[in-house]
Amino acid sequence: MSNSMGIASAFVLSSLILSPMAMAEESQAFVAHNSARAQAYDQHQTEMMAKAKDATQTPQAAATQAQASEKDS
Secondary structure (H helix, E strand, O other): OHHHHHHHHHHHHHHHHHHHHHHHOOOHHHHHHHHHHHHHHHHHHHHHHHHHHHHHHHHHHHHHHHHHHHHHO
C-alpha cells in the first residue's frame, strides 16, 4: 500500500513541477522567443554556408589567376 502511495505522490509532484513548463509553451513570450531563436539560427546557417562557399571558391580563383599569368608569360 505504501509503495502505491509513493508512486502516486511522485506522479502528482512531477505533474506539479512540469506544469509551468507546459504553460510556458502556450505563452506569447515563449512563442516570440522561440521564433527569434529560429530566425537567428537560420541567419547563422546562411552565413556559414556563404563562408564555406567563399572558402571553396577562393582556391579555385587563385588557381585560375595563376594559370592565366603563366599563359601570359
